Amino acid sequence: MEEEIQGLIKRMCDPNEKEAYYFADKLGKSLDVSGRDKVIELVKGDNWEAAYLACRALSRSSFNEESLDAIFEAINDKMNRPQQGAFVQILEEFDLSQRFVDIFRVFLFGNFKAQALAKMYLDEVEFDMTPRTLRKAEKHWNHYLHNPEDEGSLQLKKLEVEPILEEIRELLSED
Structure with missing residues (x-):
């Protein structure tokens, strides 16, 4: 399972991947506790596109409530201000x-x-x-x-x- 989750994370974060949303959704459905922590780290990371996709994955997971703290942290991060609307928009899934x-x-x-x-x-x-x-x-x-x-x-x-x-x-x- 660990290997599958790593593969999905890699595909989801690949800037050349045309099906990144598909892999984010698939990742969310197969997340376990250790995978959740890795995806939450992506939400807190410097790459806003990967962070957004990670939020989408978390919205499809059973860790919906636990992940909201990290998402609101990303929303309130000054670095993400230009993309703040995208992060707030994904909240409709929570x-x-x-x-x-x-x-x-x-x-x-x-x-x-x-x-x-x-x-x-x-x-x-x-x-x-x-x-x-x-x-x-x-x-x-x-x-x-x-x-x-x-x-x-x-x-x-x-x-x-x-x-x-x-x-x-x-x-x-x-x-």
Whole structure:
């Protein structure tokens, strides 16, 4: 199995491979624990195309939740900012119900495409909310308020974020 996984990783990462997506999908379906760790290392690596394909492989694996930390780390890595949208887009293949704060953070601090996709997830995913989730989201919001990318976007962001946070407060006060 180890040899098969190594072969799939090699084919998936080959820049001349025309069927890289096929090999990423096949890799994801056959991943074991040791293979998972190798694929997560690719997500954290310097080659964004291999990292993206590794994310795709992980989305097809049984290690869906365990791999999200590495994917959000790649999304938030300044080095990946130009490709941030692609990494956020692959999140549609994952269960995000426990990841409100991570998505909210991308919505606040991501590039244009990443923010738009994160907003879509915020609107469409049914998140599990707790008081802790709200506190963490408010912490990121306060950080954004004190460090906006530009003053012009601050008012627009307020119009979008404050209703979200208020809705969560209301939801939690009902419980």
